[in-house]
Amino acid sequence: MVVVKIKNYFIGIKVENGYLIENTIPLPKDSQYLKRFGKIDNKFQNFGMIIYKLYIGEIDNFEALNEINYKLNVTNLTRKILDEILNIKRGDTITYGELGKKVNTSPRVVGFLLNKNPLPLLYPCHRVVGKKDIGGYKFGRNNKLQLLIKEGAL
DNA sequence: AGATTGAGCGGCA
DNA sequence: TGCCGCTCAATCT
Numbered sequence: 636m637v638v639v640k641i642k643n644y645f646i647g648i649k650v651e652n653g654y655l656i657e658n659t660i661p662l663p664k665d666s667q668y669l670k671r672f673g674k675i676d677n678k679f680q681n682f683g684m685i686i687y688k689l690y691i692g693e694i695d696n697f698e699a700l701n702e703i704n705y706k707l708n709v710t711n712l713t714r715k716i717l718d719e720i721l722n723i724k725r726g727d728t729i730t731y732g733e734l735g736k737k738v739n740t741s742p743r744v745v746g747f748l749l750n751k752n753p754l755p756l757l758y759p760c761h762r763v764v765g766k767k768d769i770g771g772y773k774f775g776r777n778n779k780l781q782l783l784i785k786e787g788a789l
Numbered sequence: 790a791g792a793t794t795g796a797g798c799g800g801c802a
Numbered sequence: 803t804g805c806c807g808c809t810c811a812a813t814c815t
Binding site for chain 2: 747764765771
């Protein structure tokens, strides 16, 4: 449970037995989302660097997943949803409703479960959007918007 | 075991 | 546009 500093970004990281089990996206220093990750500690610099490269688009999420030892600590339905998310290509999006149909659940539940995605960016849940607007995001709609613009989805 | 809570959606005016 | 009712897994109580 630490915060890793890369350039001018700060990334919350949780590692268990050498496996990444939770992370945040790169955030500004004072971000509320970093609070529960505690102090800055660079011992997991390697994890942080990969997430940073993923964030700026230097690598894609498949490369990142290959380079990182991670463990997905979620229930069955969440796992199914996250697996589906891996099929969304960079620059592409899917709606909560469409994704819900693929795994036989409701749009509301997709959003509810994605809110708990422990590995954002690695599992690019920002590519799931609402039908009428961009939809919500754990780290704020503006971050989601910036990510989608950066990826060329908008 | 029952109530509440959402990162949504479609229909209707 | 804005409101309403439906949705249903996870997380309380």
